Amino acid sequence: MFERRMTRSVNVGGVQVGAGAPISVQSMTTTKTADVDATLEQIYSLAAAGAEIVRCTCNDLEAAEGLARIVPRSPVPLVADIHFQYRLALAALDAGVACLRLNPGNIRKAEHIRVVASEARDRGVPIRIGVNAGSLDPQIEEKFGITPAALVESAKRELGYFEEVGFQEVKISVKASDVRLMVDAYRMLADVVPFPLHLGVTEAGPPPTGILKATAGIATLLNEGIGDTIRYSLTADPVEEARAGRQLLEALGLRERSSLDLIACPSCGRAEVDVISIAEKAQEALGDLNLPIQVAVMGCVVNGPGEAKGADLGIAAGRQRGHLFVRGQVVKVVPEGEMVEALVEWGQKIASEGVDVALASADESAAAEAEADRQALLEIQGEDVNQAEAVVQTIRKR
Ligand code: SF4
Numbered sequence: 405m406f407e408r409r410m411t412r413s414v415n416v417g418g419v420q421v422g423a424g425a426p427i428s429v430q431s432m433t434t435t436k437t438a439d440v441d442a443t444l445e446q447i448y449s450l451a452a453a454g455a456e457i458v459r460c461t462c463n464d465l466e467a468a469e470g471l472a473r474i475v476p477r478s479p480v481p482l483v484a485d486i487h488f489q490y491r492l493a494l495a496a497l498d499a500g501v502a503c504l505r506l507n508p509g510n511i512r513k514a515e516h517i518r519v520v521a522s523e524a525r526d527r528g529v530p531i532r533i534g535v536n537a538g539s540l541d542p543q544i545e546e547k548f549g550i551t552p553a554a555l556v557e558s559a560k561r562e563l564g565y566f567e568e569v570g571f572q573e574v575k576i577s578v579k580a581s582d583v584r585l586m587v588d589a590y591r592m593l594a595d596v597v598p599f600p601l602h603l604g605v606t607e608a609g610p611p612p613t614g615i616l617k618a619t620a621g622i623a624t625l626l627n628e629g630i631g632d633t634i635r636y637s638l639t640a641d642p643v644e645e646a647r648a649g650r651q652l653l654e655a656l657g658l659r660e661r662s663s664l665d666l667i668a669c670p671s672c673g674r675a676e677v678d679v680i681s682i683a684e685k686a687q688e689a690l691g692d693l694n695l696p697i698q699v700a701v702m703g704c705v706v707n708g709p710g711e712a713k714g715a716d717l718g719i720a721a722g723r724q725r726g727h728l729f730v731r732g733q734v735v736k737v738v739p740e741g742e743m744v745e746a747l748v749e750w751g752q753k754i755a756s757e758g759v760d761v762a763l764a765s766a767d768e769s770a771a772a773e774a775e776a777d778r779q780a781l782l783e784i785q786g787e788d789v790n791q792a793e794a795v796v797q798t799i800r801k802r
Contacts, residue, residue, distance in 0.1 A: 408629040411600040414530040414573050417481025417502025419456050421530075421575055422600025422632045427658050429649035430602070430635040431642045432459040432485070437467035440474055441710070446642065449714035451479045451667050452698045453643045454650030457633065459483040459505060465799065468495035472795040475500040476672040477707065483532065490516035495799045497523055505532040508562040509539040517562065521571040530573035532602055533562045537580035537589075552589035555580070559593060574599045575633065579606035583621040590625050600632035610639040615648050626656055643714070663694050667715065668701040673789035675703030676781070677721035677740065685744045686719075695755040699747060705778050706785075709734060716754055717762075719743050722781055727774045730759060734774040735766035 413423035421428060431450045435442040437460045447458050462468050462484040475482055483503040484496030487510045496504060504524060511517060524531050535558045537550050544561070548554035555578035566574060576599050578589040586605050594601060605621040608614035618636045625631045634652070636645040653659035668683035669675075683701040690699060700718030702708025705727045708720025713732025720727045726743035728736040728750060738746045754762045 406629045428456040428633040429454050430457045431455040431645040438470040448711045450646045452714040453646035455646035459485050461485045462492050462496045468799050469796045471499035473792040476790040493520040498799050503530050505534045507534050508558045509541050517565040518569050521566045522569045525571040533559050533576045535559050535578045552592045555589040556593045577602040579604045581607040586621045594630045602633045603631040604635045606637050614638045665698040669703050671703045679703040689748050695751050722777045730762045734770045736770050737773045
């Protein structure tokens with residue numbers, strides 16, 4: 405087994421990156437971030453496929469406002485991808501994201517970078533310096549060409565601005581679509597900075613070639629002990645990125661092979677049940693059965709089945725009942741006290757007979773009962789139980 409490079413550690417919304425922590429899998433949504441429902445649905449699919457951190461673009465104020473609504477309901481920490489406008493980084497911090505990604509080639513004014521780093525420092529939010537060979541600062545490109553040294557210089561220059569305001573919660577990427585360039589840049593960077601590194605071959609293209617290129621770059625570095633978090637950048641459904649990342653780590657023996665994959669929503673103002681306790685009981689009851697399925701425990705019936713529709717099986721709570729769903733379709737409504745037993749029964753059914761058989765044996769009245777509960781809760785609670793609109797107003801005042 406190769407020795408991993410020791411780095412500092414950063415905490416991305418509860419996921420530790422660096423300092424020997426398990427290498428984490430990342431992916432990025434392809435939806436408009438302003439489209440809250442579509443983005444959340446994709447985030448849940450990504451989490452179910454193995455993504456532990458998800459990046460969303462924050463390219464305008466509508467996207468920042470979308471993040472304010474998405475963050476309280478996301479099952480994994482979110483990174484806001486900032487390209488040109490430093491004010492959008494501030495808005496994303498208002499929205500409560502767990503990390504920012506800044507491209508040094510795009511935000512170039514030192515005073516703007518310092519403002520963002522200061523605000524991130526005050527909030528305890530890390531920043532990824534995301535250097536990209538395709539969008540280098542023209543000054544750096546002129547001096548160094550598109551070379552490993554140019555990518556490393558860009559990262560070091562950004563670090564210098566961060567250091568001026570005492571900000572060190574940093575991870576760094578130096579991505580390129582050319583695998584050799586990417587590998588050499590990361591090797592060079594690993595020798596000169598103590599920060600955790602996010603690995604990726606940018607614009608790798610569609611599978612299977614994209615997966616091959618990304619694997620060539622990422623696996624080469626991981627086998628040298630370099631890299632603390634990874635992303636496959638594929639021209640495909642991002643679920644494929646998350647799966648590929650997870651599979652690579654498992655193939656290299658860097659993460660344990662997954663059997664049961666239990667995901668749970670983080671709970672929010674809508675939760676109708678103690679999600680943590682139900683998730684723990686479900687993990688305990690299902691864990692020993694070694695079922696190779698994804699199971700979701702969701703705090704509410706208003707959003708749960710839709711948000712976790714990528715999972716094979718799930719349960720969502722509402723009005724003292726549990727809505728059991730298979731791939732997002734409600735198949736049975738059970739009393740709240742029987743939620744875990746129902747998951748075990750249907751988990752075994754899916755594992756032995758398959759999803760289609762499980763769907764075919766759905767209770768006839770389940771969907772209508774579930775919809776009635778959902779509507780009743782919407783009437784009682786309204787649309788905005790997370791007070792996301794108050795945050796949106798803060799963003800609008802910037
Ligand atoms: S309680 Fe409902 S809306 Fe809130 S995070 Fe869980 S599933 Fe999503």
